[in-house]
Amino acid sequence: MRLLLAEDERYLSSALCEILSKQKYDVDSVYDGDSALEYIRSGVYDLVILDIMMPNMDGLEVCKYVHDHCPESQVIILSAYSDFTYARTALRYGACEYVLKIEMIDELPKAIEKAVKELDKQSKEVLEENEKKIPSIIETAKKEVLKCGLDMKITGAEFPFDNSKII
Numbered sequence: 001m002r003l004l005l006a007e008d009e010r011y012l013s014s015a016l017c018e019i020l021s022k023q024k025y026d027v028d029s030v031y032d033g034d035s036a037l038e039y040i041r042s043g044v045y046d047l048v049i050l051d052i053m054m055p056n057m058d059g060l061e062v063c064k065y066v067h068d069h070c071p072e073s074q075v076i077i078l079s080a081y082s083d084f085t086y087a088r089t090a091l092r093y094g095a096c097e098y099v100l101k102i103e104m105i106d107e108l109p110k111a112i113e114k115a116v117k118e119l120d121k122q123s124k125e126v127l128e129e130n131e132k133k134i135p136s137i138i139e140t141a142k143k144e145v146l147k148c149g150l151d152m153k154i155t156g157a158e159f160p161f162d163n164s165k166i167i
Helices: 010-022 033-042 059-069 084-092 101-147
Strands: 002-006 026-030 047-051 074-079 097-100
Touching: 002 010, 002 033, 010 026, 026 033, 033 047, 033 059, 047 059, 047 101, 059 074, 059 084, 074 084, 074 101, 084 097, 097 101
Parallel strands: 002 026, 002 047, 047 074, 074 097
Antiparallel strands: none
16 A cells, blocks of 8 residues: 655654554655645555645645545544644545544554555445446447457457456
């Protein structure tokens, strides 16, 4: 799983990166909102963990961008602020969790687990949708073959669908 961590407190970022890497996550880290946006635009992240208050652009703005442009990604907001307004805005912008830094040791693993479950659910939905399309693809191929004046039997075997490659 590919993860982007945007946290301006470098010691905290370093510690979180080490912990997440040991848990087999592929982690990129940045220290401000502009860099987070640049990384998001240049790559695909399954999970984005954002500090709410960062230089240049805050985590809520980045969260809104992810919500609008990368709906397949999950977002967790980290914050030192327990103000409900921030949490409500984060949830409106599609964050799956809002974790207070003072509760991070207990709550961040739960938030990541929730995000992973949602990603798994999304992957299964995509797989089911793709499997539903196979008969239509086969019928279209049969029609195209007949247009060319060929009479061929086309079955699913001509269209191998290896769902193990879908993440």
